[in-house]
Amino acid sequence: MRSFVIVLCLIAMAVFAFSDSCYCQEYITNALQARHRIVVVREDKDSVEVAPGEFVAFAGTQYYTDAMQTTRPETEKVSITIEGGCVYGALVFPMSSNDVSDDPSTWPLEGVNASSEGTAKVILSPKGGGKERVITITVKKYPDDWKDKIIAKLQETKVSVKFDKAAFEDVARSLSEKTGLKIDADYFAPEAKKTLITYTAENEPVSKILDNAVRKTALDWVLTNNRVIITSKGGAGLIRLVPVCEEALRWLYFHRSKDGSFSCANFMNECSSEPKCSGAGNADRDIAVTSLAILAFVGNGHTHRVGMFKKTVGKAKDYLLKCQKEDGSFGEMKGELGMLDSMTASWAICQLYAITPRDPNLEEPSKKALAFILKSQKDDGGWSWEKQGGKSNTVATAFAVFALKAASMGKIEVPKEAFDRAGKFFESLTDSEGKAGYEAKGDNKQPVGGEKFANLPVSTAASVIASILCGENKENERIKKGIDVIEKSLPQWDKHEMRNVDPVFWYFATYSVWQFGGEPWERWISKIIEVLSENQEQKGCATGSWSPDGRWQEFGGRVFSTALNLMTSGIVWVYARWQVPKQEKK
Numbered sequence: 269m270r271s272f273v274i275v276l277c278l279i280a281m282a283v284f285a286f287s288d289s290c291y292c293q294e295y296i297t298n299a300l301q302a303r304h305r306i307v308v309v310r311e312d313k314d315s316v317e318v319a320p321g322e323f324v325a326f327a328g329t330q331y332y333t334d335a336m337q338t339t340r341p342e343t344e345k346v347s348i349t350i351e352g353g354c355v356y357g358a359l360v361f362p363m364s365s366n367d368v369s370d371d372p373s374t375w376p377l378e379g380v381n382a383s384s385e386g387t388a389k390v391i392l393s394p395k396g397g398g399k400e401r402v403i404t405i406t407v408k409k410y411p412d413d414w415k416d417k418i419i420a421k422l423q424e425t426k427v428s429v430k431f432d433k434a435a436f437e438d439v440a441r442s443l444s445e446k447t448g449l450k451i452d453a454d455y456f457a458p459e460a461k462k463t464l465i466t467y468t469a470e471n472e473p474v475s476k477i478l479d480n481a482v483r484k485t486a487l488d489w490v491l492t493n494n495r496v497i498i499t500s501k502g503g504a505g506l507i508r509l510v511p512v513c514e515e516a517l518r519w520l521y522f523h524r525s526k527d528g529s530f531s532c533a534n535f536m537n538e539c540s541s542e543p544k545c546s547g548a549g550n551a552d553r554d555i556a557v558t559s560l561a562i563l564a565f566v567g568n569g570h571t572h573r574v575g576m577f578k579k580t581v582g583k584a585k586d587y588l589l590k591c592q593k594e595d596g597s598f599g600e601m602k603g604e605l606g607m608l609d610s611m612t613a614s615w616a617i618c619q620l621y622a623i624t625p626r627d628p629n630l631e632e633p634s635k636k637a638l639a640f641i642l643k644s645q646k647d648d649g650g651w652s653w654e655k656q657g658g659k660s661n662t663v664a665t666a667f668a669v670f671a672l673k674a675a676s677m678g679k680i681e682v683p684k685e686a687f688d689r690a691g692k693f694f695e696s697l698t699d700s701e702g703k704a705g706y707e708a709k710g711d712n713k714q715p716v717g718g719e720k721f722a723n724l725p726v727s728t729a730a731s732v733i734a735s736i737l738c739g740e741n742k743e744n745e746r747i748k749k750g751i752d753v754i755e756k757s758l759p760q761w762d763k764h765e766m767r768n769v770d771p772v773f774w775y776f777a778t779y780s781v782w783q784f785g786g787e788p789w790e791r792w793i794s795k796i797i798e799v800l801s802e803n804q805e806q807k808g809c810a811t812g813s814w815s816p817d818g819r820w821q822e823f824g825g826r827v828f829s830t831a832l833n834l835m836t837s838g839i840v841w842v843y844a845r846w847q848v849p850k851q852e853k854k
Contacts, residue, residue, distance in 0.1 A: 321514070
């Protein structure tokens with residue numbers, strides 16, 4: 269049997285742990301929290317120090333399952349009592365794994381989420397009787413210069429070690445004891461538990477010991493949240509991406525408008541320091557960027573019911589609902605790419621309803637939004653950027669398909685014919701080499717930006733992912749050729765002409781290549797992580813955002829660029845641990 273690791277985490281506040289247990293499976297994954305934020309307290313420990321936002325999982329407290337659990341099993345082993353307000357109850361649902369452990373007792377399932385600074389006690393009471401386990405959790409906000417301090421200590425501290433076929437768990441534990449640093453093996457990286465090393469060092473810097481220890485292995489070490497984590501090389505890239513997501517979420521949070529919206533052109537009015545952020549976009553597209561911001565939050569585990577930013581998502585949702593008209597459309601949809609407002613708003617509202625199906629306030633707006641999108645479908649099966657008239661194109665049609673798919677996942681009936689017609693539209697625009705045109709087969713038109721960005725196959729990426737969502741088999745020759753076209757434009761941030769910077773293309777392409785899987789996904793994920801992590805703003809009020817360089821610079825601005833790059837990051841985080849089987853070459 270093919271070995272693979274699938275780690276799905278559903279983290280919800282205790283008050284919602286049961287009421288929202290019927291989440292659609294495809295959207296449960298959107299609540300995935302970054303693996304590096306899960307701190308595992310092993311059974312021989314009775315205390316732990318974490319940062320706000322980290323999840324504390326308790327080894328030996330889980331139940332085991334071979335399939336996704338969307339309800340709380342009756343076979344739970346412990347009950348949890350929390351004393352202290354700095355943590356709150358939560359659940360983690362892992363899926364079975366063939367190459368982590370045959371012993372389910374090694375998988376953590378129960379835990380708590382650290383919310384604010386303070387100290388709390390968690391009492392684990394075995395359901396079948398036995399000794400209670402009391403764990404003290406200290407939640408501390410790490411100083412801004414924590415990384416510099418750790419690097420300095422790793423370079424300055426010299427120790428002597430001798431490892432003889434030692435597991436990396438033991439290596440991490442030994443170095444922690446010798447240095448006082450928090451060094452641990454990634455609990456969810458099986459390589460970090462199984463790989464054995466033999467290594468001797470006499471009075472060497474800890475950083476050099478770590479480098480040499482992992483050099484000949486499939487492992488790497490990274491810094492995150494005031495600690496050192498030894499993980500797989502792939503996991504190292506993912507771990508580096510998580511602080512990127514967190515900073516981007518914070519940037520969006522601090523640049524929201526008082527009415528709950530996100531302003532495309534005037535977000536800098538919310539800047540808290542000088543110099544203010546640059547990168548204004550089209551003043552007509554507030555509905556679109558607000559919708560994309562909601563999708564960015566949702567993709568990183570925050571809804572209007574659950575998550576640190578639930579109030580932000582809630583107010584943004586309320587703003588969109590106020591903008592919805594009786595016919596289901598949103599706003600005036602004027603100016604360039606006007607229908608983008610209703611397409612993205614429909615997508616956001618329907619997706620929120622899909623993952624919180626017991627929210628009656630979203631049912632009718634979702635149905636009205638769906639009705640409008642369906643009514644706007646053209647005779648050729650596609651959609652245009654105009655409410656009435658206009659020529660169908662691949663990018664607009666892809667956004668419409670995302671809205672249809674979100675509605676379908678929310679158990680709102682979407683006619684199969686709508687998906688079928690859209691699929692035929694994409695097929696009609698795709699040439700024999702797998703490249704899709706924008707408005708017609710073989711054309712080189714672009715959504716915005718003109719010929720300068722003609723080298724980026726945004727239409728092909730839109731066609732591939734939307735076709736898959738419409739039900740096209742990933743084994744289809746058109747899909748395979750489309751992936752080959754996408755792969756010829758691996759992500760890069762060319763800092764001079766910016767001809768290769770396109771967050772819309774990156775989102776469509778990342779989603780497409782993940783769906784396809786195999787070697788294309790392995791190549792793509794390393795490049796997209798590199799591009800997003802290395803080009804995020806690191807200074808001033810803009811910290812956490814992405815400069816609106818490239819194709820959508822004048823149209824979308826900084827909020828548009830940041831929201832889409834954050835949506836792409838969410839795809840990488842949610843799905844990166846899913847080892848998709850490689851496609852057989854014919």
